[in-house]
Amino acid sequence: MFKKVLIANRGEVALRVMRACKELGVKTVAVYSTEDADTYPVRYADEAVCIGPAPANQSYLIMSNIIAAAQTTGAEAIHPGYGFLAENADFARLCREHDLVFIGPSPECIERMGDKSSARETMKACGVPTVPGSDGCLDTVDEARAFAERVGYPVLIKATAGGGGKGMREVHDPADLESQYKAARAEAGAAFGNDGVYLEKLVMRPRHVEVQILADDFGNNVALCERDCSIQRRHQKLIEEAPSPALTEDLRRAMGVAAIKAVRATNYRNAGTIEFLLDERGHFYFMEMNTRVQVEHPVTEEITGTDIIKEQLRIAAGEPMSCASRAPFSPAGHAIELRINAEDPAHGFRPCPGTITKFEAPAGPGIRVESYVRAGSRISPYYDSLVAKLIVHGQDREEALARARRALDEFVIEGIATTIPFHKRVMENEAFIAGDVATDFIASQMGDVL
Numbered sequence: 001m002f003k004k005v006l007i008a009n010r011g012e013v014a015l016r017v018m019r020a021c022k023e024l025g026v027k028t029v030a031v032y033s034t035e036d037a038d039t040y041p042v043r044y045a046d047e048a049v050c051i052g053p054a055p056a057n058q059s060y061l062i063m064s065n066i067i068a069a070a071q072t073t074g075a076e077a078i079h080p081g082y083g084f085l086a087e088n089a090d091f092a093r094l095c096r097e098h099d100l101v102f103i104g105p106s107p108e109c110i111e112r113m114g115d116k117s118s119a120r121e122t123m124k125a126c127g128v129p130t131v132p133g134s135d136g137c138l139d140t141v142d143e144a145r146a147f148a149e150r151v152g153y154p155v156l157i158k159a160t161a162g163g164g165g166k167g168m169r170e171v172h173d174p175a176d177l178e179s180q181y182k183a184a185r186a187e188a189g190a191a192f193g194n195d196g197v198y199l200e201k202l203v204m205r206p207r208h209v210e211v212q213i214l215a216d217d218f219g220n221n222v223a224l225c226e227r228d229c230s231i232q233r234r235h236q237k238l239i240e241e242a243p244s245p246a247l248t249e250d251l252r253r254a255m256g257v258a259a260i261k262a263v264r265a266t267n268y269r270n271a272g273t274i275e276f277l278l279d280e281r282g283h284f285y286f287m288e289m290n291t292r293v294q295v296e297h298p299v300t301e302e303i304t305g306t307d308i309i310k311e312q313l314r315i316a317a318g319e320p321m322s323c324a325s326r327a328p329f330s331p332a333g334h335a336i337e338l339r340i341n342a343e344d345p346a347h348g349f350r351p352c353p354g355t356i357t358k359f360e361a362p363a364g365p366g367i368r369v370e371s372y373v374r375a376g377s378r379i380s381p382y383y384d385s386l387v388a389k390l391i392v393h394g395q396d397r398e399e400a401l402a403r404a405r406r407a408l409d410e411f412v413i414e415g416i417a418t419t420i421p422f423h424k425r426v427m428e429n430e431a432f433i434a435g436d437v438a439t440d441f442i443a444s445q446m447g448d449v450l
Protein backbone atom coordinates (compact mmCIF):
# COMPACT_ATOMS: atom_id res chain seq x y z
CA MET A 1 0.00 0.00 0.00
CA PHE A 2 1.07 3.61 -0.50
CA LYS A 3 2.68 5.41 2.44
CA LYS A 4 1.42 8.84 1.42
CA VAL A 5 -1.33 10.03 -0.95
CA LEU A 6 -2.12 13.55 -2.15
CA ILE A 7 -5.80 14.43 -2.57
CA ALA A 8 -6.28 16.80 -5.51
CA ASN A 9 -9.73 17.99 -4.45
CA ARG A 10 -11.69 19.82 -1.77
CA GLY A 11 -14.85 19.52 0.31
CA GLU A 12 -16.70 16.33 1.16
CA VAL A 13 -14.90 14.12 -1.36
CA ALA A 14 -11.46 15.21 -0.12
CA LEU A 15 -12.51 14.25 3.41
CA ARG A 16 -14.06 10.96 2.20
CA VAL A 17 -10.77 9.96 0.52
CA MET A 18 -8.70 10.99 3.57
CA ARG A 19 -10.88 8.86 5.84
CA ALA A 20 -10.27 5.81 3.63
CA CYS A 21 -6.52 6.57 3.68
CA LYS A 22 -6.52 6.82 7.46
CA GLU A 23 -8.17 3.39 7.80
CA LEU A 24 -5.49 1.92 5.52
CA GLY A 25 -2.63 3.58 7.45
CA VAL A 26 -1.84 5.93 4.55
CA LYS A 27 -0.63 9.49 5.29
CA THR A 28 -2.55 12.27 3.52
CA VAL A 29 -1.60 15.52 1.83
CA ALA A 30 -4.31 18.12 1.19
CA VAL A 31 -3.96 20.81 -1.45
CA TYR A 32 -6.12 23.89 -1.02
CA SER A 33 -6.92 27.32 -2.40
CA THR A 34 -6.64 30.36 -0.12
CA GLU A 35 -10.47 30.32 -0.06
CA ASP A 36 -10.45 26.84 1.54
CA ALA A 37 -7.62 27.40 4.05
CA ASP A 38 -9.95 27.16 7.06
CA THR A 39 -11.99 24.14 5.92
CA TYR A 40 -12.08 20.88 7.87
CA PRO A 41 -10.44 18.60 5.25
CA VAL A 42 -7.35 20.88 5.25
CA ARG A 43 -7.07 20.49 9.04
CA TYR A 44 -7.81 16.75 8.87
CA ALA A 45 -4.93 16.00 6.48
CA ASP A 46 -1.48 15.13 7.83
CA GLU A 47 0.02 17.88 5.65
CA ALA A 48 -1.47 20.65 3.53
CA VAL A 49 -0.09 22.71 0.66
CA CYS A 50 -1.65 25.93 -0.66
CA ILE A 51 -1.86 25.81 -4.47
CA GLY A 52 -3.35 29.19 -5.36
CA PRO A 53 -6.23 31.62 -5.10
CA ALA A 54 -9.99 30.91 -5.01
CA PRO A 55 -10.84 30.46 -8.72
CA ALA A 56 -10.41 26.76 -9.57
CA ASN A 57 -8.61 27.62 -12.80
CA GLN A 58 -5.90 29.23 -10.67
CA SER A 59 -5.68 26.47 -8.03
CA TYR A 60 -7.43 23.07 -8.22
CA LEU A 61 -6.95 22.94 -12.01
CA ILE A 62 -3.27 23.92 -12.09
CA MET A 63 -1.62 20.58 -12.82
CA SER A 64 1.98 21.73 -12.32
CA ASN A 65 1.26 23.08 -8.83
CA ILE A 66 -0.38 19.82 -7.79
CA ILE A 67 2.46 17.70 -9.17
CA ALA A 68 4.97 19.96 -7.37
CA ALA A 69 3.02 19.61 -4.10
CA ALA A 70 3.18 15.81 -4.44
CA GLN A 71 6.91 15.90 -5.13
CA THR A 72 7.84 18.24 -2.28
CA THR A 73 5.78 16.26 0.27
CA GLY A 74 6.92 12.84 -0.99
CA ALA A 75 3.45 11.58 -1.90
CA GLU A 76 3.52 8.51 -4.17
CA ALA A 77 0.01 8.77 -5.56
CA ILE A 78 -2.72 11.31 -6.32
CA HIS A 79 -6.44 10.76 -5.80
CA PRO A 80 -8.38 13.23 -7.98
CA GLY A 81 -11.84 12.76 -6.38
CA TYR A 82 -14.60 13.85 -8.81
CA GLY A 83 -14.77 17.00 -10.93
CA PHE A 84 -11.67 19.19 -11.39
CA LEU A 85 -8.91 16.96 -12.91
CA ALA A 86 -10.60 13.59 -12.30
CA GLU A 87 -11.30 12.91 -16.00
CA ASN A 88 -8.40 14.83 -17.47
CA ALA A 89 -6.25 12.42 -19.50
CA ASP A 90 -3.42 14.96 -19.69
CA PHE A 91 -3.25 15.08 -15.90
CA ALA A 92 -3.21 11.28 -15.61
CA ARG A 93 -0.38 11.26 -18.17
CA LEU A 94 1.52 14.00 -16.33
CA CYS A 95 1.33 11.95 -13.12
CA ARG A 96 2.77 8.95 -14.97
CA GLU A 97 5.60 11.08 -16.40
CA HIS A 98 6.52 12.18 -12.87
CA ASP A 99 6.41 8.65 -11.43
CA LEU A 100 3.26 9.44 -9.46
CA VAL A 101 0.39 6.95 -9.44
CA PHE A 102 -2.88 8.47 -10.68
CA ILE A 103 -5.60 6.73 -8.64
CA GLY A 104 -7.93 5.97 -11.54
CA PRO A 105 -7.84 4.42 -15.00
CA SER A 106 -5.11 4.88 -17.62
CA PRO A 107 -4.95 8.13 -19.62
CA GLU A 108 -5.81 6.07 -22.71
CA CYS A 109 -9.08 4.84 -21.13
CA ILE A 110 -9.98 8.35 -19.97
CA GLU A 111 -9.35 9.72 -23.46
CA ARG A 112 -11.32 7.00 -25.23
CA MET A 113 -14.38 7.40 -22.97
CA GLY A 114 -14.13 11.21 -22.96
CA ASP A 115 -14.90 11.27 -26.67
CA LYS A 116 -18.57 10.27 -26.58
CA SER A 117 -18.89 9.22 -30.20
CA SER A 118 -15.85 6.93 -29.99
CA ALA A 119 -17.04 5.57 -26.63
CA ARG A 120 -20.32 4.68 -28.33
CA GLU A 121 -18.47 2.93 -31.16
CA THR A 122 -16.30 0.99 -28.70
CA MET A 123 -19.39 -0.22 -26.82
CA LYS A 124 -21.26 -1.14 -29.98
CA ALA A 125 -18.26 -3.15 -31.20
CA CYS A 126 -18.07 -5.23 -28.01
CA GLY A 127 -21.77 -6.03 -27.91
CA VAL A 128 -23.03 -3.50 -25.36
CA PRO A 129 -26.45 -2.23 -26.52
CA THR A 130 -26.39 1.32 -27.95
CA VAL A 131 -29.23 3.55 -29.14
CA PRO A 132 -29.67 3.30 -32.94
CA GLY A 133 -27.76 6.22 -34.47
CA SER A 134 -24.84 7.42 -36.55
CA ASP A 135 -21.52 5.61 -36.78
CA GLY A 136 -19.01 8.24 -35.75
CA CYS A 137 -19.39 11.98 -36.21
CA LEU A 138 -21.51 13.64 -38.87
CA ASP A 139 -19.50 15.68 -41.36
CA THR A 140 -22.44 17.10 -43.32
CA VAL A 141 -26.15 17.90 -42.97
CA ASP A 142 -26.87 15.30 -45.66
CA GLU A 143 -25.18 12.63 -43.57
CA ALA A 144 -27.18 13.73 -40.52
CA ARG A 145 -30.40 13.58 -42.55
CA ALA A 146 -29.61 10.10 -43.84
CA PHE A 147 -29.11 8.72 -40.32
CA ALA A 148 -32.18 10.55 -38.96
CA GLU A 149 -34.30 9.00 -41.71
CA ARG A 150 -32.83 5.57 -41.11
CA VAL A 151 -33.54 5.54 -37.34
CA GLY A 152 -36.69 7.68 -37.52
CA TYR A 153 -37.61 10.97 -35.82
CA PRO A 154 -37.42 12.27 -33.15
CA VAL A 155 -33.61 12.26 -32.91
CA LEU A 156 -31.05 13.79 -30.57
CA ILE A 157 -27.89 15.49 -31.86
CA LYS A 158 -25.06 15.19 -29.33
CA ALA A 159 -21.63 16.81 -29.08
CA THR A 160 -18.87 14.21 -29.06
CA ALA A 161 -16.86 16.37 -26.61
CA GLY A 162 -19.98 16.97 -24.49
CA GLY A 163 -21.42 14.67 -21.90
CA GLY A 164 -23.52 15.36 -18.87
CA GLY A 165 -26.11 16.93 -21.16
CA LYS A 166 -24.01 19.73 -22.61
CA GLY A 167 -24.48 20.47 -26.29
CA MET A 168 -27.55 18.35 -27.06
CA ARG A 169 -30.34 19.26 -29.53
CA GLU A 170 -33.61 17.41 -30.03
CA VAL A 171 -35.07 17.28 -33.54
CA HIS A 172 -38.74 16.30 -33.82
CA ASP A 173 -39.50 17.72 -37.26
CA PRO A 174 -37.30 16.93 -40.31
CA ALA A 175 -37.70 20.61 -41.31
CA ASP A 176 -35.62 21.59 -38.25
CA LEU A 177 -32.78 19.14 -38.86
CA GLU A 178 -30.49 21.49 -40.80
CA SER A 179 -30.79 24.42 -38.37
CA GLN A 180 -30.40 22.17 -35.30
CA TYR A 181 -27.42 20.37 -36.81
CA LYS A 182 -25.71 23.69 -37.53
CA ALA A 183 -26.59 25.12 -34.13
CA ALA A 184 -25.30 22.00 -32.33
CA ARG A 185 -21.97 22.16 -34.18
CA ALA A 186 -21.53 25.87 -33.52
CA GLU A 187 -22.45 25.45 -29.85
CA ALA A 188 -20.10 22.47 -29.42
CA GLY A 189 -17.26 24.30 -31.16
CA ALA A 190 -17.64 27.33 -28.93
CA ALA A 191 -18.05 25.31 -25.70
CA PHE A 192 -15.47 22.54 -26.20
CA GLY A 193 -13.20 23.65 -29.06
CA ASN A 194 -14.45 20.51 -30.86
CA ASP A 195 -17.50 20.79 -33.12
CA GLY A 196 -17.93 17.05 -33.73
CA VAL A 197 -21.54 15.88 -33.36
CA TYR A 198 -23.29 12.52 -33.70
CA LEU A 199 -26.91 11.50 -33.73
CA GLU A 200 -29.11 9.02 -31.89
CA LYS A 201 -32.77 8.16 -31.91
CA LEU A 202 -34.40 10.06 -29.03
CA VAL A 203 -35.41 7.71 -26.21
CA MET A 204 -38.65 9.02 -24.70
CA ARG A 205 -39.10 9.33 -20.91
CA PRO A 206 -35.94 7.34 -20.10
CA ARG A 207 -34.66 6.43 -16.66
CA HIS A 208 -30.99 6.92 -15.87
CA VAL A 209 -29.59 3.67 -14.49
CA GLU A 210 -25.83 3.22 -14.03
CA VAL A 211 -23.66 0.26 -13.07
CA GLN A 212 -20.70 0.69 -10.70
CA ILE A 213 -17.72 -1.43 -11.70
CA LEU A 214 -14.32 -2.23 -10.20
CA ALA A 215 -11.42 -3.83 -12.06
CA ASP A 216 -7.95 -4.73 -10.79
CA ASP A 217 -4.63 -5.94 -12.26
CA PHE A 218 -5.45 -9.58 -11.40
CA GLY A 219 -8.35 -9.99 -13.80
CA ASN A 220 -11.04 -9.36 -11.20
CA ASN A 221 -13.88 -7.40 -12.85
CA VAL A 222 -16.97 -6.90 -10.71
CA ALA A 223 -20.27 -5.11 -11.18
CA LEU A 224 -21.49 -3.67 -7.86
CA CYS A 225 -25.18 -3.53 -8.86
CA GLU A 226 -26.77 -0.36 -10.22
CA ARG A 227 -27.89 3.09 -9.13
CA ASP A 228 -31.01 4.84 -10.34
CA CYS A 229 -30.26 8.54 -10.89
CA SER A 230 -33.44 9.57 -12.67
CA ILE A 231 -34.19 12.46 -10.28
CA GLN A 232 -32.18 15.26 -11.89
CA ARG A 233 -32.67 18.92 -12.61
CA ARG A 234 -30.85 20.44 -15.58
CA HIS A 235 -28.49 17.47 -15.58
CA GLN A 236 -27.70 17.93 -11.88
CA LYS A 237 -28.55 14.81 -9.93
CA LEU A 238 -30.47 15.46 -6.72
CA ILE A 239 -31.49 11.99 -5.54
CA GLU A 240 -29.90 8.62 -6.29
CA GLU A 241 -30.86 5.18 -5.09
CA ALA A 242 -29.66 1.61 -5.20
CA PRO A 243 -30.93 -0.79 -6.33
CA SER A 244 -33.11 0.71 -9.08
CA PRO A 245 -36.82 0.19 -8.37
CA ALA A 246 -37.25 -0.35 -12.13
CA LEU A 247 -35.04 -3.42 -12.52
CA THR A 248 -35.99 -7.08 -12.33
CA GLU A 249 -33.32 -9.57 -11.29
CA ASP A 250 -32.93 -10.63 -14.94
CA LEU A 251 -32.48 -7.04 -16.09
CA ARG A 252 -29.94 -6.41 -13.31
CA ARG A 253 -27.94 -9.41 -14.41
CA ALA A 254 -28.08 -8.37 -18.09
CA MET A 255 -26.94 -4.84 -17.26
CA GLY A 256 -24.10 -6.16 -15.09
CA VAL A 257 -22.99 -8.51 -17.88
CA ALA A 258 -23.02 -5.60 -20.37
CA ALA A 259 -20.99 -3.44 -17.99
CA ILE A 260 -18.36 -6.18 -17.53
CA LYS A 261 -18.14 -6.61 -21.32
CA ALA A 262 -17.35 -2.90 -21.56
CA VAL A 263 -14.66 -3.20 -18.87
CA ARG A 264 -13.00 -6.19 -20.59
CA ALA A 265 -13.12 -4.63 -24.05
CA THR A 266 -11.38 -1.46 -22.87
CA ASN A 267 -8.91 -3.18 -20.48
CA TYR A 268 -10.28 -0.79 -17.86
CA ARG A 269 -8.72 -0.60 -14.38
CA ASN A 270 -9.91 0.93 -11.09
CA ALA A 271 -13.45 2.20 -10.36
CA GLY A 272 -15.81 3.34 -13.10
CA THR A 273 -19.46 3.68 -14.00
CA ILE A 274 -21.35 2.64 -17.12
CA GLU A 275 -24.43 4.85 -17.58
CA PHE A 276 -27.47 3.43 -19.34
CA LEU A 277 -30.76 4.83 -20.55
CA LEU A 278 -33.62 2.51 -19.64
CA ASP A 279 -36.74 2.92 -21.78
CA GLU A 280 -40.32 2.25 -20.79
CA ARG A 281 -40.24 -1.22 -22.35
CA GLY A 282 -37.27 -2.28 -20.20
CA HIS A 283 -34.64 -1.99 -22.95
CA PHE A 284 -31.36 -0.43 -21.93
CA TYR A 285 -28.74 1.40 -23.98
CA PHE A 286 -25.20 2.60 -23.27
CA MET A 287 -25.09 6.37 -22.67
CA GLU A 288 -21.64 7.29 -21.26
CA MET A 289 -18.86 5.86 -19.14
CA ASN A 290 -17.58 7.86 -16.16
CA THR A 291 -13.93 7.15 -15.48
CA ARG A 292 -13.93 8.46 -11.89
CA VAL A 293 -15.52 7.81 -8.53
CA GLN A 294 -18.94 9.47 -8.43
CA VAL A 295 -20.74 11.69 -5.93
CA GLU A 296 -23.37 8.98 -5.44
CA HIS A 297 -20.94 6.09 -4.77
CA PRO A 298 -22.12 5.72 -1.11
CA VAL A 299 -25.50 4.19 -2.05
CA THR A 300 -23.60 1.37 -3.74
CA GLU A 301 -21.33 1.00 -0.71
CA GLU A 302 -24.38 0.67 1.55
CA ILE A 303 -26.06 -2.12 -0.42
CA THR A 304 -22.88 -4.06 -1.26
CA GLY A 305 -20.91 -3.63 1.96
CA THR A 306 -17.85 -2.39 0.05
CA ASP A 307 -15.64 0.66 0.54
CA ILE A 308 -15.16 1.87 -3.03
CA ILE A 309 -12.45 4.41 -2.15
CA LYS A 310 -10.37 1.82 -0.30
CA GLU A 311 -10.75 -0.53 -3.28
CA GLN A 312 -9.54 2.28 -5.56
CA LEU A 313 -6.45 2.69 -3.38
CA ARG A 314 -5.77 -1.06 -3.30
CA ILE A 315 -6.19 -1.42 -7.07
CA ALA A 316 -3.94 1.59 -7.80
CA ALA A 317 -1.29 0.19 -5.43
CA GLY A 318 -1.22 -3.03 -7.47
CA GLU A 319 -3.06 -5.12 -4.89
CA PRO A 320 -6.10 -7.27 -5.66
CA MET A 321 -9.44 -5.75 -4.74
CA SER A 322 -10.70 -7.16 -1.45
CA CYS A 323 -14.29 -7.70 -2.56
CA ALA A 324 -13.75 -9.98 -5.60
CA SER A 325 -14.57 -13.21 -3.79
CA ARG A 326 -17.94 -11.84 -2.70
CA ALA A 327 -19.14 -11.31 -6.29
CA PRO A 328 -21.65 -11.65 -7.87
CA PHE A 329 -23.35 -9.01 -5.80
CA SER A 330 -26.99 -9.07 -4.97
CA PRO A 331 -28.22 -5.91 -3.27
CA ALA A 332 -28.56 -5.98 0.52
CA GLY A 333 -31.49 -3.74 1.33
CA HIS A 334 -32.06 -0.34 -0.23
CA ALA A 335 -30.14 2.95 -0.05
CA ILE A 336 -31.10 6.50 -1.06
CA GLU A 337 -28.85 9.56 -1.29
CA LEU A 338 -30.25 13.07 -1.01
CA ARG A 339 -27.97 15.91 -2.03
CA ILE A 340 -28.22 18.82 0.38
CA ASN A 341 -27.09 21.82 -1.69
CA ALA A 342 -26.78 25.48 -0.72
CA GLU A 343 -29.55 26.32 -3.19
CA ASP A 344 -33.02 27.75 -2.72
CA PRO A 345 -35.62 25.41 -4.24
CA ALA A 346 -38.31 28.10 -3.76
CA HIS A 347 -36.40 30.38 -6.15
CA GLY A 348 -35.36 28.15 -9.05
CA PHE A 349 -32.60 26.46 -7.05
CA ARG A 350 -30.51 29.64 -7.08
CA PRO A 351 -27.17 29.20 -5.29
CA CYS A 352 -27.10 30.52 -1.70
CA PRO A 353 -23.50 30.67 -0.52
CA GLY A 354 -22.93 32.06 2.96
CA THR A 355 -22.14 31.14 6.55
CA ILE A 356 -23.82 28.19 8.26
CA THR A 357 -24.89 29.37 11.73
CA LYS A 358 -26.31 26.06 12.95
CA PHE A 359 -25.62 22.52 11.73
CA GLU A 360 -27.26 19.52 13.40
CA ALA A 361 -26.90 16.32 11.38
CA PRO A 362 -29.29 13.40 11.78
CA ALA A 363 -28.03 10.11 13.23
CA GLY A 364 -29.25 6.70 14.32
CA PRO A 365 -29.81 3.40 12.49
CA GLY A 366 -29.33 3.47 8.71
CA ILE A 367 -28.18 7.10 8.52
CA ARG A 368 -24.89 8.28 6.98
CA VAL A 369 -23.98 11.94 6.47
CA GLU A 370 -21.03 12.82 4.22
CA SER A 371 -20.08 16.43 4.82
CA TYR A 372 -17.14 18.70 5.51
CA VAL A 373 -19.04 21.53 7.21
CA ARG A 374 -19.63 22.54 10.84
CA ALA A 375 -21.56 25.41 12.43
CA GLY A 376 -19.53 28.47 11.43
CA SER A 377 -18.43 26.99 8.08
CA ARG A 378 -18.73 29.18 5.01
CA ILE A 379 -20.10 27.82 1.73
CA SER A 380 -17.95 29.45 -0.93
CA PRO A 381 -19.47 30.96 -4.07
CA TYR A 382 -16.43 29.74 -6.04
CA TYR A 383 -17.20 26.00 -5.99
CA ASP A 384 -20.16 23.64 -6.30
CA SER A 385 -22.95 24.10 -3.79
CA LEU A 386 -22.88 20.62 -2.19
CA VAL A 387 -23.14 21.02 1.60
CA ALA A 388 -23.84 17.44 2.64
CA LYS A 389 -24.99 14.10 1.31
CA LEU A 390 -27.61 12.33 3.37
CA ILE A 391 -27.49 8.59 2.71
CA VAL A 392 -30.15 6.36 4.24
CA HIS A 393 -30.13 2.57 4.23
CA GLY A 394 -32.98 0.22 5.11
CA GLN A 395 -33.91 -3.43 4.75
CA ASP A 396 -36.16 -2.45 1.87
CA ARG A 397 -37.17 0.70 -0.03
CA GLU A 398 -40.06 1.42 2.32
CA GLU A 399 -37.77 1.45 5.37
CA ALA A 400 -35.21 3.57 3.52
CA LEU A 401 -37.95 6.09 2.67
CA ALA A 402 -39.16 6.22 6.29
CA ARG A 403 -35.58 6.80 7.43
CA ALA A 404 -35.14 9.54 4.83
CA ARG A 405 -38.24 11.35 6.16
CA ARG A 406 -37.06 10.99 9.75
CA ALA A 407 -33.52 12.13 8.93
CA LEU A 408 -34.77 15.16 6.98
CA ASP A 409 -36.90 16.14 9.99
CA GLU A 410 -33.85 15.87 12.28
CA PHE A 411 -31.56 17.81 9.94
CA VAL A 412 -31.11 21.45 11.01
CA ILE A 413 -29.10 23.80 8.81
CA GLU A 414 -29.43 27.53 9.49
CA GLY A 415 -27.86 30.58 7.88
CA ILE A 416 -28.29 29.44 4.26
CA ALA A 417 -31.15 28.07 2.15
CA THR A 418 -30.82 24.38 1.28
CA THR A 419 -32.55 21.71 -0.77
CA ILE A 420 -33.92 20.02 2.40
CA PRO A 421 -37.51 21.33 1.84
CA PHE A 422 -37.42 20.00 -1.75
CA HIS A 423 -36.37 16.55 -0.51
CA LYS A 424 -39.16 16.53 2.11
CA ARG A 425 -41.68 17.09 -0.68
CA VAL A 426 -40.21 14.40 -2.92
CA MET A 427 -40.26 11.83 -0.08
CA GLU A 428 -44.05 12.42 0.13
CA ASN A 429 -44.64 12.35 -3.65
CA GLU A 430 -46.85 9.47 -4.81
CA ALA A 431 -44.98 8.74 -8.04
CA PHE A 432 -41.64 8.74 -6.22
CA ILE A 433 -42.98 6.49 -3.46
CA ALA A 434 -44.20 4.09 -6.16
CA GLY A 435 -40.75 4.19 -7.80
CA ASP A 436 -42.46 5.39 -10.98
CA VAL A 437 -40.13 8.17 -12.13
CA ALA A 438 -38.24 9.14 -15.28
CA THR A 439 -35.80 11.92 -16.05
CA ASP A 440 -38.69 14.38 -16.47
CA PHE A 441 -39.82 13.85 -12.83
CA ILE A 442 -38.88 17.27 -11.41
CA ALA A 443 -40.30 19.20 -14.37
CA SER A 444 -43.50 17.15 -14.51
CA GLN A 445 -44.18 16.37 -10.81
CA MET A 446 -42.56 19.10 -8.72
CA GLY A 447 -43.56 22.13 -10.78
CA ASP A 448 -46.19 23.26 -8.29
CA VAL A 449 -43.82 23.57 -5.35
CA LEU A 450 -40.85 25.20 -7.07
Ligand code: MV4
Nearest residue numbers: 131156163164165200201202203208232288439
Ligand atom coordinates in the same frame (compact mmCIF):
# COMPACT_ATOMS: atom_id res chain seq x y z
C1 MV4 B 1 -30.32 10.70 -24.43
C2 MV4 B 1 -31.67 10.91 -24.08
C3 MV4 B 1 -32.64 10.37 -24.88
N1 MV4 B 1 -32.29 9.67 -25.99
N2 MV4 B 1 -30.03 9.98 -25.53
C4 MV4 B 1 -28.43 13.46 -21.02
C5 MV4 B 1 -27.04 13.53 -20.55
C6 MV4 B 1 -26.21 12.75 -21.48
N3 MV4 B 1 -25.44 11.82 -20.72
C7 MV4 B 1 -27.15 12.07 -22.39
N4 MV4 B 1 -28.49 12.46 -21.99
C8 MV4 B 1 -29.58 11.97 -22.62
N5 MV4 B 1 -29.31 11.21 -23.70
C9 MV4 B 1 -31.00 9.50 -26.30
N6 MV4 B 1 -30.69 8.84 -27.40
C10 MV4 B 1 -31.95 11.67 -22.94
C11 MV4 B 1 -30.90 12.22 -22.20
C12 MV4 B 1 -31.30 13.00 -21.08
C13 MV4 B 1 -31.10 12.56 -19.77
C14 MV4 B 1 -30.44 11.36 -19.49
C15 MV4 B 1 -30.24 10.96 -18.20
C16 MV4 B 1 -30.69 11.74 -17.15
C17 MV4 B 1 -31.32 12.93 -17.39
C18 MV4 B 1 -31.53 13.36 -18.70
C19 MV4 B 1 -32.17 14.57 -18.92
C20 MV4 B 1 -32.38 14.99 -20.20
C21 MV4 B 1 -31.92 14.21 -21.27
